[in-house]
Structure formats: C-alpha cells, structure tokens
Amino acid sequence: GIRIGSYSNCTPISEGVTSEVFRSGTTALKVIVHSTPEPHNPLREVKILQTLHPPCIPLLDSFRDHEQRLVLAFPYMPLTLADVLDRSSSTSSSALDLDLVRSLFRDILQALREIHGQGIVHRDIKPSAILLASPSGPVYLSDFGTAWHPTFSAASEPRDSKILDIGTGPYRAPEVLFGDKSYGPPVDMWALGAVLAECIRSPPAPLFESRPAHEDGNQLGLILSIFKTLGTPTPETWPEAKGFKVTPFELWTVFPQRSWEEILPGVDEGFREVVGRLVRYDGSRATAEEVSSASPEYTYI
Template identity: 45%
Template sequence: MADVTDWKSGLSATVRFENVENIQKGIEAAGEPSKAKAQKAAFAAETEAYKDSHSLEAYKAVCLALSSTASQTSPTSLPITPAPEASSQPSTTIGPYHPCHLIATSPVSSVYHYPHSNTPLAVKLITTSSPTPPHNPAREAAILKSLTHPNIIPLISTLHDSDAHLILTFPYYPLTLATALTLPSPPKLLPLLYDLFAGLAHLHSKNIIHRDIKPSNLLLTPTRLVIADFGTAWHPKLSTDEPPNQKCLDVGTGAYRAPETLFGDRKYGTELDMWGAGCVVAECLREPHTPLFESRGAHEDGNQLGLILSIFKTLGTPDSSSWPSAAKLPTPPFEMYATFPPIPWRSVIPPTSNAEFAGKWDQLREIVWWLVMFEPGYRMEPEAAMEMLEMAGVKVGGR
C-alpha cells in the first residue's frame, strides 16, 4: 500500500496558506482584535490539521471546521462536514468499500475513510486474528450493538472480507476534540463536555467501562460530541476473559491513565473513566491546552514511573486519607515516593482570558478536582458532573 502521506506531497503552499487565511478570518470574526495573534493561531491550527490528517478529505474537512468553528457565535454549533471530494491519496478496497483511504492504524486494526457521496463511512478493518487483551474487536461490536445513545458512536454494520477479517463501519466524523483544542477559542466547545458525561452516564448505567477516554476518542458532529473507539471496553457479561476482580491493567492512554491501574488494582470500576474525563476537562480549561499530566510514549522506558511522578507532583503525594483503598493494593503508593505538596489549582488551571467563561472558572475547576480524586470512590458520578456543568451555565442548549 502506498504511504498515507503521499497526499501531502501534492498539497501546494498556496492552498495551505489559503486555509491559514480562512482560519484567520474566522478567528478575527470571533473577536480577536490583533491580526498578528489571529495569524499566529491560524498557522498553528492549520499545521496541526496538516500533521494529524491522514487524507486530503480529512485535512480539508478539519480546515473548514477550524475556520467555521472559530467564527461561530453560538457556543454549541459546529460546522457540517463538507461533502467529500475525489482524493489524491492512493486508495484500496476494504470488503465491498472502494475507494478507501487509510487514516489510522493500531496493533489490531486499520481505519479507513470511505468517501461515499451520501454517507461517508469510517471503515475499521481488524488486521489480526488473535488480538491480545484488552483488545477484543468482536466484543467491541457486541457492546456497540447493545448501545443506542446520541453521545455514543453508532455501529452501522459488521461484515467480513474475503480473508475472514472482521470489518466494522461507523459514521465518518473527521473532527476530534483533540483537533478542536487547537482552536484559539476552544472554551466555546465547553458545552459539549456535557455530552461526554451524558454518554458516560449511559455506559455506566450498564456497568460498561470504556477504559480509554481521551480527546482523540471524542468526535465532534455538527451538533454534539460522541464517544468513540470501544476496542478495549469492558462489559460485565461479554468480557468473559476478564473477571470483575481480574481486569486488565494495560488500559488507557498515556497522560489519561488512572492511578489505580498504575498500582495494580484489577478490581477497578467505572470510576476509571471519570479520571480520564477529568483529565479531558482540565485540558479544555488549561491555556494553552496541554494535558494535565506528563507521560512519555507507551514504549519508552520509565513511562509509567514518569506518569506517576507527574500525577504526584501535580496533585500531591497521596496518603491513607486521600486514597484509603490503596492500602490493599498489590503495590501501595505510600512511603515509596518522595512527598510532594499539591500545586494550587489556580496554577494548575489558571484564570481564563475568555470573558464569557471567566466567572465560571472556579466551578469548572471544582469539577476537575472531584474527578481526579485518588480514591476512586470519591470521584464524581457522570450525573453529578452534568449537574455541575448546568449550574455553571455550561450545557448544550435544548438538550
């Protein structure tokens, strides 16, 4: 298969600069008085789109989304993805779908964009016949078939190709929260966080744990946020290879991993997702929008220790009062690490420069505080987070 970056070599500097100009206009229309600051933000946003997009269609869609979202006067309206155009990227055939363009790969699957004029699809091809836990594509499909909720990605179909590889198809949404956070005014997206907790509330009511909540797994449609990628999700009946007291510890991604998995707690529950959600909310509030904690790449030496130290240096080293259940863990954290004091929350999440949300920042910080508690049982439930967002005036109107 041809390299997925081939489309970039045919993208002229003129086209890229036109996209920068369009994004800049949107930023200025949103109220940025400084042309220099607007241009700087536009260049950064376009560069991120260019770097992260895996096809020309995705790049164009994200650039349009960036230019449109920046100028939205409504905090809850996102641009509709444009109809896909013919791609300059080499294509392939996945089952009955042609042309398909590769947009992402993982150890167990490859995801393609099928640019059908009426219903663009994300086509997920399972590339291994023996996935290792916690990956389980068949379980992912079964879980999604059991779920119907506006804030959870719908599974459109399942089928097999000629080599008996499983194929899952989903609606194609090119804009993720991770990309949207490159916008100069992402607080306009804060109301969509209500959707994150609405989706988690539905999952947790069925005792399903997503186990990989992070910005890149949160997709933005024209009107809402949806939770995607259930490849490592845990289900109380379908996860027969992971009993409730012997769940896999290698779950979550980098800076969004919950501390209980880092210290060997195989009995973790839905609270695991709330930690990840707290990290997501914090990243949305921080300016610039960097992760709350630092983590090296998954395959780098010391990545887990580095994340533990980052968590402790930010929140303070836990003790028996802040994490009482840790005393029963296989590797309790007490007396094993230097004692770090917590960083004040006004330093962790500084005051915002956005006047629209300035008066709500203390309430939003408090949500994060409740979500990133060391003790899982102390963490806020999704419904409580939704209520606090409503109290702060941050909610998608009419839903």
C-alpha cells in the same frame, strides 16, 4: 481507492494498534488487521456497540472482507477532539471556546452515563476517542475496543481481576498504576477530568506528563507527574489505596498537596471545580450521573 466488502473507493485515514481505518464517502471502515491479546477484542467491541446509542458512536454494520478480516462500519467523522486541541495550541495561545467545551462534555457525560449505567467501563477515554461531526459538534464517543463489559468480559476478565494494561498515557487513572484490579467506572471519570483540564488550559496542554508506552519507565514517570501535580497521596487523601498490591504511600518522594487554583491558574472557575471533583485520588470522584444531573454545584456543565 480500494474496495472493502460492498464499499468502493476506500481511502486510508488512520491506523491504530489493531486496525486500519478507511473512508468511503460518509462511512468510516475500521478493518481489524492485527489480532492482539486482551484487553483488545474486536468481536466483543461489536457486541458492546450493538447495545449502545448516540452520543456513543453508532455501529452501522460489521462483516468479513475478502481476506476474512473483521470490518466495522461507522458514520465518518472528520475531526477528533485531539485535532481540535492541536489546532488550538498551534494557532492561538488561548483555551478552547468554553461554549464548545460545555457542549462537548455534555455529550460525553451522556455517553458515559449510558455505558456506566450498564456496568461497562470504556477504559480508554482520551481526546482522540472523542469524535466531532463538525468543529462545533455534535460529539460521539468511540474506541470501544478495550472496553470491559460485565457479561461479555466475565470469562476472560472477572470483575475483580481486570487487566491493568489499559488506558493511554496522561489519561490513565492512579488506581490502575498501583495494581487495583477491581477498578471500575471511576477510571473513565479521572480520564474525563484530565481531558477537561487540557481543554481549559491556555494553550491546551495535558495535565500530566507521560512518555510513550514503549519507553522504559513510562509508568513511573506518569506516577511522579501525578504526585508532583496533585501532591503525593496519604492514607487520608486515598484511603482505598491501603489495600492495593503496590503502596502509593511509602518510598515515594513527598510532594506537597496543591490547590486547584495553583494547578490550573487563570482558568474558568466553574470548569476548574468540575475537574477537581473528577481528578482526585479517593473514592469520592464524581460519577457521570452526578456531574450531568442538576445538583447546584454541577449545573455548570
């Protein structure tokens, strides 16, 4: 392995848009190798991580290596939820164990309650951003590289003109696809609902279809998949969209509204109800606080 700062025997484990990740014993080192434009901002990521607590991933250290590249040090986690889903869909045709799903989501909801309580929007909730210390947890929320912060992001991205090129494939919320630059924490709740739906399907599979970001028409394909799955929105089912730059109401193929029993047949009813409160067009999407508080319809998680 190579040496990074004071960490020796570092071996590469993954790479992302801006970074390469190495492991040194019990530590994971995220080395920022490419500078990319907003919303990627590793210095802001450091500042945000310093304000957070588990189940958000703890930042152990940040420093510059001998090439002056920024390095972020985290506890090493052997698994992501994406790994667990891949394993489950390839080795069995059943959904994930529901007790595991419940404890995973309890932890992620706690992380989202904390960040949303500070006005932070994660903007890239997806299975690979959810880290596990073991196959049964505990769970940590990671990947804050594109998060929006009400103070630290204010100069580059004012509250009402946020960047729209956020999120990953099938977890992107519809308001972002239709040009609503004043989006907020509900984009994370939509993504969480899409992840939950994936976990409870047998075998696990994304709720919506999305082609890779570099392919032409990927955004259009995702919009059509959402409309086909949920039904095309109307001014009644999505009143907030009347003010969007791009209208979701005209020019689109009209797909009928579908019930969640039709969309997710044969899955656990309690979880299906929670998905239905998260994956919806209108502004009544449940908050992290609502899902994790003890109101009767949510005691499920």
